[in-house]
Amino acid sequence: MNQITMATAYIMLLRRDMILAYRNRAEFANPPLFFVLVVSLLPLGIGPDSALLAKVAPGLVWVVALLATLLSLDSIFRSDFEDGALELLLVSPQPIAVLVLAKITAHWLVAGLPLLVFALPLSLMLYLPISALPVLIATLVLGTPVLSLLGAIGVALTVGLRRGGMLLALLVLPLYVPVLIFATSAVQAAATGLPVSGQLAIMSAMLILALILAPLTAAAALRISLN
Amino acid sequence: MWTFFHKLGSPRYFYDLSGRVLPWLGLATAVLLLIGLYWGLVVAPPDYQQGDSYRIMYIHVPSAWMSLFVYMVMAGAAVISLVWKMKLSEVVAANCAPLGASFTAAALVTGMLWGKPMWGTYWVWDARLTSELLLLFLYLGVIGLRNAIEDPRTRARASGVLTLVGVVNIPIIHYSVIWWNTLHQGPTISKFSKPSVDPTMLWPLLIMVVAFMLYFAVVLLMRARCEVLARERNTAWVRQLAAQA
Numbered sequence: 001m002n003q004i005t006m007a008t009a010y011i012m013l014l015r016r017d018m019i020l021a022y023r024n025r026a027e028f029a030n031p032p033l034f035f036v037l038v039v040s041l042l043p044l045g046i047g048p049d050s051a052l053l054a055k056v057a058p059g060l061v062w063v064v065a066l067l068a069t070l071l072s073l074d075s076i077f078r079s080d081f082e083d084g085a086l087e088l089l090l091v092s093p094q095p096i097a098v099l100v101l102a103k104i105t106a107h108w109l110v111a112g113l114p115l116l117v118f119a120l121p122l123s124l125m126l127y128l129p130i131s132a133l134p135v136l137i138a139t140l141v142l143g144t145p146v147l148s149l150l151g152a153i154g155v156a157l158t159v160g161l162r163r164g165g166m167l168l169a170l171l172v173l174p175l176y177v178p179v180l181i182f183a184t185s186a187v188q189a190a191a192t193g194l195p196v197s198g199q200l201a202i203m204s205a206m207l208i209l210a211l212i213l214a215p216l217t218a219a220a221a222l223r224i225s226l227n
Numbered sequence: 228m229w230t231f232f233h234k235l236g237s238p239r240y241f242y243d244l245s246g247r248v249l250p251w252l253g254l255a256t257a258v259l260l261l262i263g264l265y266w267g268l269v270v271a272p273p274d275y276q277q278g279d280s281y282r283i284m285y286i287h288v289p290s291a292w293m294s295l296f297v298y299m300v301m302a303g304a305a306v307i308s309l310v311w312k313m314k315l316s317e318v319v320a321a322n323c324a325p326l327g328a329s330f331t332a333a334a335l336v337t338g339m340l341w342g343k344p345m346w347g348t349y350w351v352w353d354a355r356l357t358s359e360l361l362l363l364f365l366y367l368g369v370i371g372l373r374n375a376i377e378d379p380r381t382r383a384r385a386s387g388v389l390t391l392v393g394v395v396n397i398p399i400i401h402y403s404v405i406w407w408n409t410l411h412q413g414p415t416i417s418k419f420s421k422p423s424v425d426p427t428m429l430w431p432l433l434i435m436v437v438a439f440m441l442y443f444a445v446v447l448l449m450r451a452r453c454e455v456l457a458r459e460r461n462t463a464w465v466r467q468l469a470a471q472a
Contacts, residue, residue, distance in 0.1 A: 153392055157385050161375050170371050171389060174364040177357075178399070217392060224384045 017106035032114035057126035058187035096219035112144035135190035139183035149214035156221035259438035266431035289439035290334035297327035305387035317383035328366035354403035
């Protein structure tokens, strides 16, 4: 039997998850759709005042991005847990953290990346200054993977529970707050012409830290949840 | 030294020992609380700027310290129960969460009441207030996760992992008033330098802090004893206890 390296295992699992996502297109289109819907609803609630909207745009885009991620988080492990594939992954010879990282990557490609694409037109509709757009995209590039990584820990802890939905929000949203604070402060600083390198550096640090620690933690949590 | 720890890990030994310590701890708590409250609320001089309303500090500051301290105790117990799988540390970690949540809520509420006359507002979204609110959510998350899982061992390990993830927040709360210059004042009491609080106000505060710590220990022991009994209800020594009662 051929020995399968960690890199091969990672790529194979990522490919499998991407194929699964492609075959269930409709289900995975929902979170980005939710993002677009809610962001376009908010100006109707707040009022179409362009100065006000430009001021709250970074916060709006980011809070709705958090909620959209939260909606899609459950899909990281849920279907695999239900059909038993998750237990097979846990008994495979590869380190679980690598496999978990593959599943998180797949989640980000399916749920995080579309947010980046839709954030552009939406922030223009919210009158965000064009000069702040690159920074908004930069914060989303650095921030949404952190959301997927931290979220995976929460999902791994709640995957065995019947009513994990509301609990997941309680577990995960407090952990998302630092990302939200630094991302919106960077975009607001950019909109007023202030330097943003500090916030972006901290967000990069958070991404690196989460990239190293979150898969390990999520793997440990999965092992606990599945006993 | 080590045998003491090994013995402490045994639920029966813990139950006996805590039963003997508890009355004394309770007495010390009551005495210190009374002294601290009387000294702080009646004897200590009024503040030259804040008048008498600063006296809420004698509840607010110990609660806020305890909110962090309890989390660290909970995290320590979580590490022990994840690494060495000691049953007793699971019990301790489990009973820290509701206590810590109450201390955090007390710190937030007294802070709001103090903020209204001093800052003119109940709430500002400044770094320390926000991070303390987050701490409350973390505690609630741990409690929620514990309640959602039925198996006691799984429950302890899962909430242990969550506790450790939340530890990231502790230094942020602690240093928030130093890192960000916001409305909440910086620390005025430090181990390494001369405190900027007058000794006549500082002493009752320190007494209150010790009293709060003891109070935490007393309630934690009481709760832990109950849970130890419930967990060990099928063992011989608990049956014997029940037969004697």
